Amino acid sequence: MSDDTISDDPNKTTRRDFMTLTASGMTAIGAACAAWPLVDSLNPSADVLALSSIEVDIGHIEPGQTMTVKWRGKPVFITHRTEEQIKEAQSTPLKDLVDPEEDSARVKAGHSKWLVTIGICTHLGCVPLANKGDYDGWFCPCHGSHYDSSGRIRKGPAPLNLAIPPYEFITDTKIKIG
Numbered sequence: 313m314s315d316d317t318i319s320d321d322p323n324k325t326t327r328r329d330f331m332t333l334t335a336s337g338m339t340a341i342g343a344a345c346a347a348w349p350l351v352d353s354l355n356p357s358a359d360v361l362a363l364s365s366i367e368v369d370i371g372h373i374e375p376g377q378t379m380t381v382k383w384r385g386k387p388v389f390i391t392h393r394t395e396e397q398i399k400e401a402q403s404t405p406l407k408d409l410v411d412p413e414e415d416s417a418r419v420k421a422g423h424s425k426w427l428v429t430i431g432i433c434t435h436l437g438c439v440p441l442a443n444k445g446d447y448d449g450w451f452c453p454c455h456g457s458h459y460d461s462s463g464r465i466r467k468g469p470a471p472l473n474l475a476i477p478p479y480e481f482i483t484d485t486k487i488k489i490g
């Protein structure tokens with residue numbers, strides 16, 4: 313039986329050479345694999361990208377309902393306002409408001425039935441309750457702040473209206489937040 317791992321001919325490739333080459337190749341592949349996560353970690357992770365903007369189907373939200381989604385770790389209220397809520401929001405005189413802002417500045421043109429707000433009370437950060445309070449909007453039970461159907465502060469210690477996140481309509485029934 314010949315031992316093909318030992319050869320007198322320096323040009324002849326032996327099994328040992330092959331194994332050495334293969335091992336080197338494996339090392340190179342291993343190094344490439346190890347480097348990828350390092351390089352990849354310099355880019356935002358998929359989780360971060362996914363959270364930086366989200367697409368939400370809103371077609372199933374009935375008039376009067378609010379859906380809450382999480383965006384960048386915060387609750388976002390997506391409200392399908394009723395005709396009555398829209399009328400109330402649009403007809404409120406600015407002089408009655410703590411943080412005066414027209415309803416038209418808080419919704420997208422042509423989509424006035426949809427109100428999208430950050431669901432964090434501007435007083436000390438509690439999450440207000442939808443369809444509660446004295447103004448057909450939200451009520452924050454922590455210290456009693458009332459927001460209207462445009463998410464504007466009307467009564468209580470909160471100083472500002474509910475914030476509006478950056479968002480856009482992709483279709484009539486789908487929005488992208490962020």
Ligand code: FES
Nearest residue numbers: 433435436452455
């Ligand atoms: S945190 Fe909402 S009223 Fe204080």
